[in-house]
Amino acid sequence: MTRKVLTYQAPAQLFRSDSLFQKEYEDCLHIAATSSLKSGLGESLAVSRWFSAPIITFRELFTELTGPEWASAKAQLRQFLLLSDVLAGMWNADTSNSRLKLQAMERNQLQILQTLRTLTELEIKPFHIPVDMIRNNSSEALFLQIWKGMFNRLSGDSASLRGFLNGEAQDAVSLKAALKTWGEELKKNNNAQGTLHRTTSNLPLDSIQQSIDLSLKKKRLILHGFYFITPIQERVFKVLEEEYELIFLNAYDDRFPNTFETVKHFLGIGEHETLRSTDDNIPIHPLAVKLMESLEGESNISIEWKADRYVDLPHFIESEKARLMDDKDCTNEMGYQLITPRAKQVEEQLIANEFVTVPDNRKKLTDYPVGRFLYRLHQIKNQNRNVENGLVTFEENLIPEILLDCFSSGCLFSKGEDMKNYVKSLEKILPYCEGVSTFEEWFARIKKLKTEKEFWEKKVLKNNPGALSDRIHKFHSLPMRLLSYFSVETEDLLKIESGIKALNKIQLALFSDFETKKVNMAVHLQKIEDLVLKNAEDSFNGEEKAIVRKLIDDINNIKDNELEFTLKDISKGLLFYLNGSLEGLDEEESFGEKVYSFDSADAAPFRTNRNFHLAFADQKALPISQDFNLWPIPKGILAHLEISFPELALWTHRTEKSNSITRYLLYILFHSADDIRISFTENLGKESRLDIALYLKLIGCKTVPVKREDFLTERVTMEVPNHVDLKSLGWTPPMQREAQVCPKRAAFSFILNEHTVFQSDFHHSFLYTKYVTVMNRMEKGIKNKFEPDEFRLKVDKWFPQWNNMKKDFLFDFITTSDYAKPRISRNRIDYGEESYSAGMTYLNLLPTGYAGKGSDNVIPVEDVVFHEACPGKQCRYCPYISICRDAVYAVDFEDN
Ligand code: SF4
Incomplete structure (x- = not known):
């Protein structure tokens, strides 16, 4: 049998009744190179049934050939x-x-x-x-x-x-047999999505077997979208071509040979018989022409195109969310499909910020709270090996992220109470518990916090019995409560402690003899089911209950009675199982991603929504890498292996053609788009000062900064103004001053919460210096009773999470600077039976009594409108910067 190449410039050429595809190949089995292409083909078939054969991806076929x-x-x-x-x-x-x-x-x-x-x-x-x-x-x-x-x-x-591969006697699996199993499984399990990489069928499940048989009788296979071929694909094709004629169907335009270099090389255009689906040339999108002409030489086409420039990911998400709302209100109801060369890097953040939603069949177990809980549970114990002497030690690894995930999972209960209710309190004490990682350390640190808190509360109550009677008294009488961890009430600390004890109980039951004991996996998984999943199933309802049930089924599928392993190994293996790494272990295509990755552009021509947003398209992300990873096999050995296994050279060819592959995908995207937007983000993760990709510069794409301020003004008008008379609220001057600096900040502090509370280490450093220099001078009737270094001894105890070097540095800095003795107002604030120092503003509005804002720039008391944000440089000192949608970051002041 032979190989042929059939080309098209646009899908329209395949749909036409006079096309070669319709005349000869529309009923031949369609093997798609990627799952994205299959889903694109599925979308186009839903609009018009332009071929009648089944579509299977190469991955699905390969999975059937290899078996479970x-x-x-x-x-x-x-x-x-x-x-x-x-x-x-x-x-x-x-x-x-x-x-x-x-x-x-x-x-x-x-x-x-x-x-x-x-x-x-x-x-x-x-x-x-x-x-x-x-x-x-x-x-x-x-x-x-x-x-x-x-x-x-x-x-x-x-x-x-x-x-x-070898047709070995009784073991031999044929294409026909593989397709039969595939069809049966799809039918039996109603499309069997997500199992062994099977995706949905494009045909009614009742007729799938018949369609498979009919298409195989043609003795021709359509291989669609293989713009590069991997060694294992080549091996499989070699077997298939012994019985079938292979027709490689692909986009190709001989007017731009360099852009289609990858197709030409891998499919053997010129070497194998190459046919065109129709003889006419179709018009090309001006952007695609410009791209190709620019890359292949000079271009005289002039087009206006712009790329949005975002400062960072939060900026991108906020602006894009607002745009999405506008699009729905106005013209573009379908919105833009986000496609990006940085899909893996940004998808978690985009999902967490609800910018994209994840369809159920594409979720990993760790995307569900219960799966996350199991994942975190298996991270609590760690093995450490000393490379000097080879000795192994095991340690607990109960870091804050793990504990927070366990609390918020809805699977951790203590005395019948869901620990989810204490997540906020737990977050508040985390700064105090920094560096803590074992259960014993957690218990000790929480005890210390309780003791210190109770000591000061008792002391204050002695002279001021109403000190804890309401939030204004608490705010003024105990300035240490500005540190988030001292604002958590003692009963909540006890609840957190009991939650950690409950977690310890589960981990002890699961991981006793972690280091040495060998168990079979079924025993360990049964324990998980009894200790965690059954409890979770009882406490969840509806959809969540179904998810736990699914997890139990999945876990049952991997139970294995035969082999015994140490718990530490099972634990490590389960981590990879739960986060989906094993599922995508030998993936060539982006099967599991939720945000379209750039290589999904191969499906663009067939999508029904062809409005694309090419995002995060910076110079480091494009061209996309096509490197293969066969670590630790060195290049020399690979070169030697190529002599006996010539198909291995395909990996090298693919790497060499990285640029060409990127150009090809850009062409496909631009050529098929109804509309296209381009953007990039200057600062992403550890990378900064990113610029638009060179390819996009070449087509004359101008970068336009997206202004945060404009976007904010627009959105603020959507909120209902809430005029208040601050004085009539009975707020004390420090509270009023906070509203004058930013009304929204005051609403966070005194309406949504009890009072101002700082949770970040950055702010805590300022608080430390203020406590040392300001606090003891605020006391009524005590004039400079303590020198800073005396008072420091008391304050130091509030920061056990810091080492002495940090405290020394902050102390030396503050006591040798101009701020050492701030001129604290002698004014007093009368509240109830008490009178408090007005110096409080130095603490709740650190670093100055105006949070870094000039005293002339605050809003007059009578003009304060609650919930209205007043963003500016003072946001840096605001405790709510991480949750405030209106916040302005230091980086915004750089060049916008
Ligand atoms: S972050 Fe800025 S805008 Fe937001 S509440 Fe704080 S000060 Fe106001």
Whole structure:
């Protein structure tokens, strides 16, 4: 049989009844290169049924060919656990100086497994690597040792694939048999989405088997969208072409050979018979023409195009959310589909900020609170290995993020009470507990907090019995309450303590003998079900209950009675299972992403909504990398392997064609778009001063800063103004002054909360200096009773989370600066039976009594409108900057 190439410039050429595709190939099985292309084809078929054959992705087909023994998460988890065992054996036997290398392998265990699986799929065996190319004690030597330890398991698990590739007697799996299983599973499990990478069918499930049979009878297969080919794809194609004619269907335009270089190279245009679906040329989007002409030489086309420039991710999210609302109100009801070369990097943030929603079938277990709880539970114990002497220690790793996730999961109860109710209080005490990571340390630190708090409360109550009677008394009588952790009431501290005790109980039941005891996975998973999931199932309702049920089913699917592993290994393996890493272990395509990644542009021509927003398109994100990772196999050994396995060269070719692949995808996107927006973000994660991608500069894209201020003014008008007479509220002068600096801030402090409270370390540093210099001078009748260094001894106890160096630095800084003795107003504030110092404004409006705002710039008392934001440089000192939508960040002042 042969290979042919069939090209089109736009899908319209495939739909036409006089096209070659319609005449010859519309009823041939359609194998799509990626799941994104399959979903795009599905969208276009819903509008017009332009072909009648089933669509399967290469990944789905490959999964059926390899069978669940190879492709299922259970199989991969077993392989992962065996790899842990092999590594442990090597540690025990190691007497040489390979410890650093072994540690690197242990830390990159998932990558090692991926490399081993890739080699196994390609039928490369340890003996293919010449002994003289392996240096003693090198990473390759260790890898070879691991490979030999894993060989039998990997070989056994991959028997089906081997049967297909070599037609080995009774094991042989045929394309027909694989498709039959695929069709049956889709039908049996009503589309079976998410299981073994199966996606929905484009045909009625009742007729799917019949359609498969009919399409196979044609002895032709359509391979759609393979603008590059991987080594394993080539191996499979070679087997398929023994029985079928392979028709590579792809977008291609011979007027722009450089842009389509990747298609030409991988599909063999010119080498294999190449046909056009129709003979006419279709008009091209001016932006696509400009791109191609600019990249292939000079371009005389002049077009106006702009790229929005955002300062950072919060700026992007806020502005885009507002735009989305405007779009819905106005013209573009379908909105823009977000497509980005930085999908993996930004998707978590975009989901967390509800900018994109995740369809259920694309969620990982850790996207659900209960899955997250299990994930965090398995992170509580850590193994540490000393590379000097190889000794292993185990330690608890109850860091704040883990504890917070456990509290907020809805799965942690103490005395029947859901710890979710105490998340806010827990967040407030976290700064005090910084650096704490074991259960014992948590209990000790909370006890210390309780003791210190009670000591001061008792002391104050002695002279001022009403000190805790209402929030204004609390605010003025105990300035230490400005530190978030001292504002948490004692009964809430006790609840938090009992929640941590409940968590400790679960982890002890699950992980006793963590270090050494071997158990089979089924036993451990049963414990999880009894201790966590059944409780959670009882306490959830409706949709959440169904999610827990699904998790129980998923866990039951991976139960394995046969093999025993140490709990620490099971724990590590489950972490990868729960966060979906095993599912995408050997992914070539972006199966699990929720935000469209740039390589999903291959589906753009077939989408029904072709308004695209190419976002985060900066110079470091484009071109997208096409590197392959076969760590720790060095290039020299790979080059040697290419002699016996020539298809391996396809990886190198793909890497070499990175630029060409990016150009091709940009063309596809621009060419098929009804409308396209471009944007980039200057500061992202650790990267700063990012600029628009060079490709987009070449087409003359001008960058336009998106102004935060404009956007804010617009949105503030949506809020209902709430005029108040501050004086009639009975607020004290420091409270009023906070409203004059920013009414919204005062609303946060005194309407939504009891009083001003600072939670960040940045603000706490200022508070420390103010306590030392201001607080003891605020006391009535005590004039400079304590010198700063005397008073410091008391204040230092409020900051156990800091080391002495930090406290010394802050103390020296403040006592040698002009602020050492601020001129505190002698005014007193009368409230109830008490009179308090007006110096409080230095504390609640740190670093000055105006939070850094000039005294002339505050809002006159009579003009304060509640909830109205007054953003500016003072936001930096505002305790609500992280939750305030109107906040202005220091970076905003740079050049906007
Ligand atoms: S962050 Fe700025 S705008 Fe928001 S409440 Fe604070 S001071 Fe006001």
